[in-house]
Amino acid sequence: MNSQDINNLQNAFQYNVNLGSSPNAVSTSPTQSFMNTLPRRLSLSKQQKVLKPFSTGDIKILLLENVNQTAIANFKEQGYQVDFHKGSLPEDELIEKIKDVHAIGIRSKTKLTEKVLKHAKNLVVIGCFCIGTNQVDLEYAAKRGIAVFNSPFSNSRSVAELVIAEIISLARQVGDRSIELHTGTWNKVSNRCWEVRGKTLGIIGYGHIGSQLSVLAEAMGLHVIYYDIVTIMALGTAKQVPTLDELLSRSDFVSLHVPETPETKNMISAPQFASMKDGAYLINASRGTVVDIPSLIMAMKAKKIAGAALDVYPSEPGKNGAGLFADSLNSWTSDLVSLPNVILTPHIGGSTEEAQSAIGVEVSHALSKYINEGASVGAVNFPEVSLKALDYDQENTVRVLYIHKNVPGVLKTVNNILSDHNIEKQYSDSRGDIAYLMADISSVNQSDIKDIYEQLNNTEAKISIRLLY
Ligand SMILES: NC(=O)C1=CN([C@@H]2O[C@H](COP(=O)(O)OP(=O)(O)OC[C@H]3O[C@@H](n4cnc5c(N)ncnc54)[C@H](O)[C@@H]3O)[C@@H](O)[C@H]2O)C=CC1
Numbered sequence: 001m002n003s004q005d006i007n008n009l010q011n012a013f014q015y016n017v018n019l020g021s022s023p024n025a026v027s028t029s030p031t032q033s034f035m036n037t038l039p040r041r042l043s044l045s046k047q048q049k050v051l052k053p054f055s056t057g058d059i060k061i062l063l064l065e066n067v068n069q070t071a072i073a074n075f076k077e078q079g080y081q082v083d084f085h086k087g088s089l090p091e092d093e094l095i096e097k098i099k100d101v102h103a104i105g106i107r108s109k110t111k112l113t114e115k116v117l118k119h120a121k122n123l124v125v126i127g128c129f130c131i132g133t134n135q136v137d138l139e140y141a142a143k144r145g146i147a148v149f150n151s152p153f154s155n156s157r158s159v160a161e162l163v164i165a166e167i168i169s170l171a172r173q174v175g176d177r178s179i180e181l182h183t184g185t186w187n188k189v190s191n192r193c194w195e196v197r198g199k200t201l202g203i204i205g206y207g208h209i210g211s212q213l214s215v216l217a218e219a220m221g222l223h224v225i226y227y228d229i230v231t232i233m234a235l236g237t238a239k240q241v242p243t244l245d246e247l248l249s250r251s252d253f254v255s256l257h258v259p260e261t262p263e264t265k266n267m268i269s270a271p272q273f274a275s276m277k278d279g280a281y282l283i284n285a286s287r288g289t290v291v292d293i294p295s296l297i298m299a300m301k302a303k304k305i306a307g308a309a310l311d312v313y314p315s316e317p318g319k320n321g322a323g324l325f326a327d328s329l330n331s332w333t334s335d336l337v338s339l340p341n342v343i344l345t346p347h348i349g350g351s352t353e354e355a356q357s358a359i360g361v362e363v364s365h366a367l368s369k370y371i372n373e374g375a376s377v378g379a380v381n382f383p384e385v386s387l388k389a390l391d392y393d394q395e396n397t398v399r400v401l402y403i404h405k406n407v408p409g410v411l412k413t414v415n416n417i418l419s420d421h422n423i424e425k426q427y428s429d430s431r432g433d434i435a436y437l438m439a440d441i442s443s444v445n446q447s448d449i450k451d452i453y454e455q456l457n458n459t460e461a462k463i464s465i466r467l468l469y
């Protein structure tokens with residue numbers, strides 16, 4: 001392979017990316033700078049070949065919402081270009097920025113809707129540096145061949161600990177006493193202040209966070225019951241109850257730990273408040289859409305509910321700053337903030353040093369592995385496929401990453417194309433309408449690679465292709 005050939009090949013790929021029938025086609029080929037490093041790399045015997053099929057300096061990553069420094073360090077170590085922003089971006093700026101990046105890292109505020117993703121011509125992967133993925137149109141991303149990763153449990157403990165603090169704070173009206181004393185009022189009262197020992201905590205959604213909370217709460221002498229749409233093994237002496245209504249009617253404290261879905265929208269509204277015990281407390285650190293706040297305000301004004309702790313809201317500011325949590329954001333804000341025994345926190349359930357640092361490492365590794373090797377294990381919207389990384393001594397091997405529509409006959413077509421070559425390994429899986437095939441093809445020269453690319457690119461079912469070598 002001489003350098004002229006490589007450049008030609010790269011140009012051919014570039015042509016396909018820019019002018020091919022599908023703007024989603026993503027292909028990468030080695031730049032000269034990468035090829036220049038090969039002889040040195042190849043001298044390292046039996047080392048795993050890091051599949052960086054391009055000068056990694058070409059890869060652009062947009063990081064929003066103050067994603068942790070551990071992630072930035074990891075991406076920089078890979079050689080990627082990192083564009084870091086502390087807050088989220090307004091939609092028009094996001095659309096501008098997303099146009100030419102290969103990866104984007106967000107937390108819960110950035111909405112990656114179909115409208116935004118339509119502009120992302122080079123996007124290969126999205127990293128949600130959090131648990132929730134409701135802010136991303138997962139289905140549309142998959143249709144476009146864009147894999148989405150998250151961190152399924154690195155901040156679960158932090159959320160559970162915050163809820164424990166809130167249970168005691170609500171029972172003892174700690175928030176109100178603190179506000180009073182900050183403004184000079186000494187108000188030493190025990191009226192309607194309670195120990196939590198012996199009370200009942202009802203957990204809605206007994207997943208990673210709900211079950212952690214269950215263990216911590218029992219250690220403080222609370223009885224735990226939980227409601228979940230699936231049957232889940234109880235930890236300790238907790239008990240699953242069959243209906244939401246039963247949970248609500250038996251609990252002194254109700255804590256929500258469900259994802260945002262159509263089914264959980266306004267899951268707690270006027271009828272549910274009516275089912276709750278008089279003087280019960282509500283905690284929501286899941287998603288703002290899960291509780292109907294005007295109904296909560298009414299239930300609190302009627303003294304049905306004795307207190308509430310909210311960490312999440314239907315609309316949340318995209319950045320930190322004074323005056324942002326106002327009626328202009330959510331029309332009921334001034335009503336809510338004037339209520340007694342309401343603890344309001346700015347979506348900090350998962351915001352601890354431990355959680356953020358762990359999430360930064362976890363998600364940045366998942367993204368790098370997907371970019372460099374094509375491994376999609378852990379993706380939330382995508383078939384999970386992986387092949388072990390190539391060794392340095394596997395020369396003239398190309399890794400084919402072919403994302404395609406899950407329709408009959410595709411593997412036959414693809415294998416017809418690949419069958420002229422030596423298929424070392426192949427792994428394919430599907431999820432819904434999307435399928436993903438990884439194959440390592442050995443003994444290929446540059447013209448074979450170009451040929452494989454062009455043939456695959458012309459297949460009807462193709463969504464996107466990357467070739468790594
Ligand atoms: N406040 C914060 O900073 C944070 C908030 N979260 C939120 O907490 C949510 C829960 O997190 P995890 O426990 O990690 O999720 P998870 O997926 O481990 O557990 C969720 C549980 O909810 C259950 N569920 C789903 N729909 C339900 C329904 N309609 N009724 C009853 N149960 C239902 C599921 O079966 C599952 O057991 C996340 O989706 C996210 O929105 C997560 C982390 C931090």
Ligand SMILES: O=C(O)CCC(=O)C(=O)O
Nearest residue numbers: 107108130131132350351
């Ligand atoms: O830390 C964040 O920005 C979001 C936390 C969260 O809500 C999540 O992990 O789902």
